[in-house]
Amino acid sequence: MTRFLLALLLVALGAPAAADEVNVAVAANFTRPAEEIGAAFTARTGHDVVFSFGATGGLYAQITQGAPFDVFLAADDRTPARAVADGFGRAGTAFTYAIGRAVLYGPGLALGDGAAVLRAGRFSHIAIADPATAPYGAAAAAIFDRLGLAAALAPRLVVGQNISQALQFVDSGNAELGIVALSQVIDKPAAQVWRVPAHLYDPIRQNAVLLAGAADDAAAAAFLAFLRGPEAAAIIARYGYETVG
Amino acid sequence: MPAEIADAIALTLGLAAVVTVLLVLVGTPIAWWLAHSRASWKEAVAAVVALPLVLPPTVLGFYLLIALGPMGPGGALAGLWGARTLAFSFEGLVIGSVIYSLPFMVQPLRNAFEAVGTDPLEAAATLGAGRLQTFARVEAPLARAGYLAGGVLTFAHTVGEFGVVLMIGGNIPGKTKVLSVAIYDYVERLQWGEAHLLALGMVAFAFIVITLTMMIDRRLGRVSA
Numbered sequence: 001m002t003r004f005l006l007a008l009l010l011v012a013l014g015a016p017a018a019a020d021e022v023n024v025a026v027a028a029n030f031t032r033p034a035e036e037i038g039a040a041f042t043a044r045t046g047h048d049v050v051f052s053f054g055a056t057g058g059l060y061a062q063i064t065q066g067a068p069f070d071v072f073l074a075a076d077d078r079t080p081a082r083a084v085a086d087g088f089g090r091a092g093t094a095f096t097y098a099i100g101r102a103v104l105y106g107p108g109l110a111l112g113d114g115a116a117v118l119r120a121g122r123f124s125h126i127a128i129a130d131p132a133t134a135p136y137g138a139a140a141a142a143i144f145d146r147l148g149l150a151a152a153l154a155p156r157l158v159v160g161q162n163i164s165q166a167l168q169f170v171d172s173g174n175a176e177l178g179i180v181a182l183s184q185v186i187d188k189p190a191a192q193v194w195r196v197p198a199h200l201y202d203p204i205r206q207n208a209v210l211l212a213g214a215a216d217d218a219a220a221a222a223f224l225a226f227l228r229g230p231e232a233a234a235i236i237a238r239y240g241y242e243t244v245g
Numbered sequence: 246m247p248a249e250i251a252d253a254i255a256l257t258l259g260l261a262a263v264v265t266v267l268l269v270l271v272g273t274p275i276a277w278w279l280a281h282s283r284a285s286w287k288e289a290v291a292a293v294v295a296l297p298l299v300l301p302p303t304v305l306g307f308y309l310l311i312a313l314g315p316m317g318p319g320g321a322l323a324g325l326w327g328a329r330t331l332a333f334s335f336e337g338l339v340i341g342s343v344i345y346s347l348p349f350m351v352q353p354l355r356n357a358f359e360a361v362g363t364d365p366l367e368a369a370a371t372l373g374a375g376r377l378q379t380f381a382r383v384e385a386p387l388a389r390a391g392y393l394a395g396g397v398l399t400f401a402h403t404v405g406e407f408g409v410v411l412m413i414g415g416n417i418p419g420k421t422k423v424l425s426v427a428i429y430d431y432v433e434r435l436q437w438g439e440a441h442l443l444a445l446g447m448v449a450f451a452f453i454v455i456t457l458t459m460m461i462d463r464r465l466g467r468v469s470a
Contacts, residue, residue: 058433124329130416132434158333158415161433169415173314174332 021048022214022223023068025059027075027206028129028162029100029136029181033239034073040235041226047219055162057133063088063211070214071223073097073206075163076135080209093210097227098241100204102139104194105170105185106177114194117177118149127158127169127178136163139201140179146200182240206241250443252419253427260335260423261403264342268350268399269392271343276354276391277380291355295348302345302408309341309413333415338423341409349398357391358384394461401454405447 026034031053038049052059052067056075063069063083072089074080077096083089104114111117118126129137137159144150158175160166163184170178185193208227214220226232233243279291297305310332313319319331319340331337361384369379385392407425414421416430424443431440 055433057435061433061435064435125333125415127415130430130433132430158417160416161411161429168310169332172310172332173316173320174310174330175415176329 020046020219021050022070022217022219023050023052024071024073024223025052025054025063025067025069026073027056027059027135028053028164029075029183030073030098030206031164031184033098033183033235033241036235037227037232040231041223044226044231045219045222047222049223053162053164055130055134055137057130058162068213069211070217070220071208072211073208073227074135075100075204075206076138077205077207080207083209083211088212089209090212090215093224094207095224095228096205096244097208097232098206098236098243100136100206100241101182102136102143102179102196102201102204103182103185104177104196105167105180105188105192107170107188107192108176110191111194112191114196115147117194118144118147118153121152121156123176124156125158125169125175125177126153126156127160127166127175127180129160129163129166129179131159134160134162135204135206136179136181137166139196139204142201143179143196186238186240247439249418249422250427250439253422253424253443256335256419256422257404257424260338260342261400263339264346264403265350265396265400267339267343268346269396272347272350272354272395273385275347276351277358277384279351279355280358294351297345298348302406303412305341305345306409306412309337309344309409313337313340313413332413333417333421335420337413338410338421341413342403342406345406345409346399346402349402350395353391353395353398354388355391357388357394360391361387390461390464394458397454397458397461401451401458404450 024034024038034051038051041047041049052069056079059072060074060079060083063072064086072080072083077094080089080094084091084094104111104118106117106123109117109123128140131137131141141150144153158169160169163181166178167180167184169175170180179196182193182195208224210220210224236243275294279287311317313331315329319337320329323329323331328334331340365383365387366379369383374382405425406423407429410421410423411426411429414423414426416422416426424447428440428443428447431437431443
């Protein structure tokens with residue numbers, strides 16, 4: 001009973017989100033650019049932005065349960081489409097805000113030819129994000145598959161809940177290597193980062209969508225417009241993403 | 246039942262069993278010392294033991310991620326058998342769980358030792374028993390309710406562990422993917438049928454454990470009264 005009342009209270013508190021605050025669910029790979037874009041947006045418009053970072057699948061599970069988000073920046077195009085189909089996203093608002101790039105990252109290995117490093121297999125752990133919930137995890141699975149290494153690498157896989165945890169496994173030294181997003185390691189030395197050739201995985205089209213609860217929210221619409229604009233595009237490009245148009 | 250679920254159950258029960266046995270061995274001397282020492286700083290030691298009760302699992306998980314890794318003592322230990330890190334391994338989870346569940350063993354044991362009091366120990370000494378003999382034949386048997394409560398609580402707490410495992414486990418099926426993490430994954434993947442199955446099982450398990458603990462507590466109350 002107490003929990004039920006508590007849930008009710010949370011719903012009541014979450015529903016009337018302040019008009020000048022935008023709650024944005026963001027795929028973990030986009031953490032750093034999102035924070036920068038959020039700061040620029042706040043400076044420009046005065047609206048506050050509150051980000052929640054996680055794996056795309058995990059965030060969507062929360063959205064289906066009424067999480068008080070206004071905007072969803074996914075790491076794929078399928079989840080926003082599904083959100084619209086399921087009635088959680090507003091039709092006609094989805095667009096591609098970035099096209100992501102998967103990289104192999106390892107601070108202790110010379111990654112001139114990452115495929116050769118993966119084939120040689122002189123490492124004990126390689127970190128990826130969960131292929132079932134994180135698009136960059138799915139990209140990692142596709143990369144191993146297309147290199148014919150899926151079976152060989154399976155016993156060495158360690159799986160982060162999202163792409164941030166995969167990076168954390170590598171940066172703490174526990175895994176030698178990881179498949180992460182270029183944006184996360186954009187300022188690392190080039191020798192530690194191998195940009196995976198595009199034919200080894202399907203393009204990671206990252207779509208944004210306005211969520212159903214924020215249909216009339218001017219601040220949320222303003223945020224999406226800002227995300228499409230030149231100022232955001234410059235930030236997004238600086239983190240190694242491509243943008244459309 | 247899917248193999249993934251069976252694996253997670255077997256792994257979780259195995260981990261809890263190993264941790265419980267280890268904590269009986271580690272917890273006994275600590276609890277005994279806390280119960281009998283007159284050192285002025287013993288409550289500081291008791292506080293350190295109790296820290297995992299208050300700290301968020303993420304604090305422990307973060308420290309463990311570093312300590313178990315190649316730059317920490319865990320990596321040095323793992324080097325003995327040619328591994329680089331203790332993270333992502335069953336051994337790593339055991340270490341994390343022993344630390345995390347330490348208060349759940351030490352506190353009931355300490356209470357039980359204190360409840361035994363000094364009279365039976367002095368009587369044993371008068372009859373010529375050595376310290377170890379006194380402990381093994383008088384004190385430990387008298388404190389059996391404490392062992393029972395500590396064992397049940399430790400086992401249950403390890404089964405229910407989530408945050409620490411999530412941070413250091415690497416989610417490897419059959420090796421580090423315990424029940425609580427499996428449930429989390431099923432929920433995130435929207436596979437709610439499996440999530441329901443496991444979650445309901447955990448509710449039943451927790452109910453049994455709590456009932457058991459309260460029954461032991463009542464018995465302990467009767468013994469010391």
